[in-house]
Amino acid sequence: MYYRNKDLDDRLSPVRDNLLNLETQNIVAYGNKQPRVALGYGACHDLFVKATALLNHTEMNGDPRHFNDISTKDELLRSFAYYFKHGAAAERFMSNGELYDNLVEEALNLPGSRWALGGNAPLMAKRFYLEGWKVLLGGKMSKKLKSYIPEDIKIVGDDGSQDIRDDVHMILEYKADEKWGPYKAPRANRYILHNDDNNPLITSLETFGEHLPNFKPHLVVISGLQMMDNYPFMKGNIQGVREERIMLVREQIYSQPSSSLVHFEMASYVELELLQHLTDYVIPNVDSIGMNEQELENLYHVLEYGNVSVVADSNPRVATSLDHMRKIFSLIRNKNEQNKNFRKLTRIHVHTLAYQAILTVTSSQWKRTKAAAAKASLTAHRYVCDTDDISVDKSKLLLDDSFSTTTKSDTNRIFFEPSEPVSCWREVLNDEVVDICVAPVLICTEAQLTAGAGDNISAAGLVLQVQS
Numbered sequence: 001m002y003y004r005n006k007d008l009d010d011r012l013s014p015v016r017d018n019l020l021n022l023e024t025q026n027i028v029a030y031g032n033k034q035p036r037v038a039l040g041y042g043a044c045h046d047l048f049v050k051a052t053a054l055l056n057h058t059e060m061n062g063d064p065r066h067f068n069d070i071s072t073k074d075e076l077l078r079s080f081a082y083y084f085k086h087g088a089a090a091e092r093f094m095s096n097g098e099l100y101d102n103l104v105e106e107a108l109n110l111p112g113s114r115w116a117l118g119g120n121a122p123l124m125a126k127r128f129y130l131e132g133w134k135v136l137l138g139g140k141m142s143k144k145l146k147s148y149i150p151e152d153i154k155i156v157g158d159d160g161s162q163d164i165r166d167d168v169h170m171i172l173e174y175k176a177d178e179k180w181g182p183y184k185a186p187r188a189n190r191y192i193l194h195n196d197d198n199n200p201l202i203t204s205l206e207t208f209g210e211h212l213p214n215f216k217p218h219l220v221v222i223s224g225l226q227m228m229d230n231y232p233f234m235k236g237n238i239q240g241v242r243e244e245r246i247m248l249v250r251e252q253i254y255s256q257p258s259s260s261l262v263h264f265e266m267a268s269y270v271e272l273e274l275l276q277h278l279t280d281y282v283i284p285n286v287d288s289i290g291m292n293e294q295e296l297e298n299l300y301h302v303l304e305y306g307n308v309s310v311v312a313d314s315n316p317r318v319a320t321s322l323d324h325m326r327k328i329f330s331l332i333r334n335k336n337e338q339n340k341n342f343r344k345l346t347r348i349h350v351h352t353l354a355y356q357a358i359l360t361v362t363s364s365q366w367k368r369t370k371a372a373a374a375k376a377s378l379t380a381h382r383y384v385c386d387t388d389d390i391s392v393d394k395s396k397l398l399l400d401d402s403f404s405t406t407t408k409s410d411t412n413r414i415f416f417e418p419s420e421p422v423s424c425w426r427e428v429l430n431d432e433v434v435d436i437c438v439a440p441v442l443i444c445t446e447a448q449l450t451a452g453a454g455d456n457i458s459a460a461g462l463v464l465q466v467q468s
Contacts, residue, residue: 012392014418019374026371028132038217039121040138042199042224044167046118049107051172057181069230070094087187087314091268100195117148120223127459138208157204167196171451188447199227226267250281266291284335288347290458300324303331319404354398362433373439379460386448395442
């Protein structure tokens with residue numbers, strides 16, 4: 001269903017024009033109707049560096065391999081090679097603090113390395129703010145890090161008297177077709193490395209919760225829980241800390257009124273126990289989930305088979321993603337019924353390189369699914385190209401002229417019309433009528449940014465779906 005010659009693709013202009021029309025016809029309310037979003041948890045400094053300049057492939061001993069956490073330079077090299085050759089995003093904890101600090105020093109000496117605001121919640125918060133929302137952000141951060149965030153965003157998480165040492169994440173970026181020794185990246189992506197002390201404990205949770213009642217959010221976003229993945233909570237003989245913190249997240253969700261929608265942002269997880277905690281305590285208690293293609297595959301495997309999928313096809317078929325979305329919807333809705341959850345899953349957003357797919361329950365509070373898919377697609381291009389303009393000269397489409405809606409039958413096909421590029425239809429899942437919309441992405445062919453793309457895309461997909 002993929003690749004066609006961009007030079008021969010006359011679909012680009014009509015696709016762009018129609019997506020822009022959908023965006024401009026659907027705007028965010030303002031004044032008394034301005035929507036409010038509260039986002040937790042955590043923040044960090046992102047240090048961007050060219051991966052192939054920092055890492056030397058000749059130092060690698062052995063074949064590419066997945067590691068749950070990184071403790072040596074060789075494990076880093078082999079882990080990076082594993083994801084690089086698949087063009088897959090990854091995020092890993094480095095348990096060797098001395099090695100991590102040395103790598104940060106090396107990165108700072110490389111040309112082109114730069115600092116930026118990091119963390120799912122802050123990046124999504126900034127996107128909501130730019131789109132016209134009122135924003136409450138939960139995270140402990142230094143005054144320097146706060147300076148990266150627009151002043152109108154209210155930040156809570158500390159009393160301002162503490163001397164806070166920000167966590168640092170290293171963003172090892174690479175471009176499509178870039179080579180590293182014998183390996184070639186099939187797409188632009190990033191490998192994130194961290195040695196966090198603050199974010200894994202979601203230390204802003206309690207203060208964030210204190211501000212929620214007065215803020216009265218229309219939407220609450222839960223993110224950043226991947227910082228708990230493989231973190232050594234056993235230090236100091238403290239047992240059960242992670243599960244206890246996740247249970248507190250659940251209690252915070254329970255405390256929200258039905259008028260507040262709750263979204264959970266997936267991320268790169270490899271520790272099965274953590275994923276099981278999330279699928280037991282958090283995911284069955286939210287209204288919405290957002291994820292990329294790899295996170296979709298991973299969540300599907302955990303729910304269906306009870307195991308972890310560490311890497312997935314970087315360009316999955318639409319039919320495959322839709323089947324996974326349907327199965328996840330059914331499995332979580334079954335959990336909703338079994339647990340008699342106060343909330344039921346009513347929305348799933350999957351963003352991939354080639355397309356945006358959003359599933360919403362028709363009778364739910366989620367609105368404007370078609371426009372949301374279009375906005376998410378446009379945001380993907382704008383963010384990765386680091387521009388406000390959508391240029392067809394810097395775009396390509398990977399979707400072909402039609403796609404199957406399921407792998408179970410090739411007769412259910414949607415024909416791609418450039419003048420109406422967002423395809424929407426209705427189905428019945430678990431006795432619920434759902435709307436499914438698929439929008440093509442005008443893929444940026446001159447990628448400037450990769451880390452943070454998913455956060456911006458997910459936020460953009462939510463921006464038009466909540467009406468106050």
